[in-house]
Amino acid sequence: MSKTYLENIYVENFRNLAESKIEFSKNINCISGNNGNGKTNLLEAIYYSIYKKSFRKNTKEDLIYKSDNENYFVLKTNFYKEGKKFNHSMKIRDNEKQIYVNNQKNKRLEKIKSVPINPYDSHLFYANKKMRRDLIDNFISDYDSIYKKSLSHFSKALRSRNSIIQKYIGPESEFLRQIKVYDEIIAENGQVLIKKRYEFIKELNPILEQTFKEIFREPIDLKIIYESKFSKDVNKSEIYNFYQSDISKDRMVKSTRRGIHLDDINILLNNKYCHEYGSIGQQKVSFLSLLFSYVGYLQTHEKITPILLIDDISGELDSLCLDNLLKYLERKQVQVFITTANEEFAKRLNNILGSKHYVIDQGNITELH
Ligand SMILES: Nc1ncnc2c1ncn2[C@@H]1O[C@H](COP(=O)(O)OP(=O)(O)OP(=O)(O)O)[C@@H](O)[C@H]1O
Ligand SMILES: [Mg+2]
Incomplete structure (x- = not known):
């Protein structure tokens, strides 16, 4: 190469x-x-x-x-x-x-x-669930154009869904019809996101473990996990039904309360959450290992330097x-x-x-x- x-x-x-x-x-x-x-x-x-x-x-x-x-x-x-x-x-x-x-x-x-590596982002990563999701989304989007497209359709549909939940005034049947349209887009694209996130994390883990040992030589098990409401093999209708259930509660709080957009990615040290169990130094090196392991992933799986x-x-x-x-x-x-x-x-x-x-x-x- x-x-x-x-x-x-x-x-x-x-x-x-x-x-x-x-x-x-x-x-x-x-x-x-x-x-x-x-x-x-x-x-x-x-x-x-x-x-x-x-x-x-x-x-x-x-x-x-x-x-x-x-x-x-x-x-x-x-x-x-x-x-x-x-x-x-x-x-x-x-x-x-x-x-x-x-x-x-x-x-x-x-x-x-290009992979930017900045240790100061470690703090944001552990403090902020959205940052963690964005990091993984950016990782996958950068080499997988299908993922990037699905993420864009998914996010747009979710924004529109939230917008009508907040602002819609008119007949109930029309409100439900519009939500259905967005939930179909969410289900179709969400399924792609879930599957590809699970696959990516599975492939990344052995590289992460190896990188951590190579650079930081800590006798600790390091793992990244994807925490989702859904399993890897979830089908579209399961996702669709999930979003369709309890729309009235979404309406009450004026946003989509549950779903793929709230999934999380976490680093585990010896099977415990790194941000709760690890020292500040361990949190930083675990985060850096994650970034370096992504570099390894691009090289071995995508043949990209x-x-x-x-x-x-x-x-x-x-x-x-x-x-x-x-x-x-x-x-x-x-x-x-x-x-x-x-x-x-x-x-x-x-x-x-x-x-x-x-x-x-x-x-x-x-x-x-
Ligand atoms: N648009 C701009 N025009 C002129 N100067 C700018 C502009 N934006 C930022 N700077 C200046 O650039 C400098 C910061 O540069 P930079 O962040 O690259 O520093 P650094 O060498 O990385 O420092 P550190 O070691 O503290 O991280 C500051 O002096 C800032 O005022
Ligand atoms: Mg600087």
């Missing part, structure tokens, strides 16, 4: 980054610099070039360099995928996106995968884990961008054969030789 990697990027007016073109290593790229100098911004620019959106919640205007006279940013990237070179070029204004792929206007972006964007991991792990992680990354044969504000860690990254090292100082990016 030949590697997918980013050869270079040109940035102009993106956040605080100075206009520059940067050549990357196809192996490990270390981006070091003090806090608030632009390390995460560079990862964000790379992510944006791949997905045409940010991994942070923000608007286009937030991404444009703040000044009195700039109202656009430009990102130009050259990628290699399956031995072929191609480029993405985008000029984004407040109200307009100009996208070129291989110099042709308005073509679809080449399908490249994603580009890893690892943001500031050094403060989170002890020195043995960091060494294991570096060995793991070298073995993985993926392109990695890893940021750090820790000079010691930067030096260790520097010693890896074939790695490149950049320093960011107030948005100015310099390659160290």
Whole structure:
């Protein structure tokens, strides 16, 4: 399997980054610099070039360099995928996106995968059920277009269902007729989501266990579970009947109280919930293992080599884990961008054969030789 990697990027007016073109290593790229100098911004620019959106919640205007006279940013990237070179070029204004792929206007972006890894998301993951569901939905949607489509139809139908539950005024029979239409869409697409979530989690578990042992070497059983009202083999009519029962109670609370949209995904440590039983450190490494195991899943099951964007991991792990992680990354044969504000860690990254090292100082990016 030949590697997918980013050869270079040109940035102009993106956040605080100075206009520059940067050549990357196809192996490990270390981006070091003090806090608030632009390390995460560079990862964000790379992510944006791949997905045409940010991994942070923000608007286009937030991404444009703040000044009195700039109202656009430009990102130009050259990628290699399956031995072929191609480029993405985008000029984004407040109200307009100009996208070129291989110099042709308005073509679809080449399908490249990237996995952003940020230890700070661990807190949100354990605190917020929706975050957990979104993470798994994003994982599966990124490689499975059928799942992505089903999720979109499902979510749209659920929103419409909730909207008429809240606002409908008129004959009861018409209300029930409309709910039926949405419940049919929910059942049809929900069945796809349930089946694919169960399958994904089943395949992910052995990789998760292995990754956790490889990097973190903890003598603990780690597992991810999907908690749903429904079994893997549920059929459409069961789902439909479930949503159709007790509509009057949904009406009373003005929302769809139960169903697939409230399913959960949890990490278990020695068969207990990680967020209740694990130490803060164990919660973080379990979460990171989950992200790294997804990378393993993409490689082994989907034959995809994603580009890893690892943001500031050094403060989170002890020195043995960091060494294991570096060995793991070298073995993985993926392109990695890893940021750090820790000079010691930067030096260790520097010693890896074939790695490149950049320093960011107030948005100015310099390659160290
Ligand atoms: N649109 C923008 N225009 C100019 N500067 C911006 C813009 N958006 C963010 N910044 C600046 O970018 C800097 C933050 O960059 P970034 O988040 O990449 O830092 P970092 O190097 O990752 O820091 P840390 O180590 O603390 O995570 C801040 O100084 C912020 O004010
Ligand atoms: Mg940062």
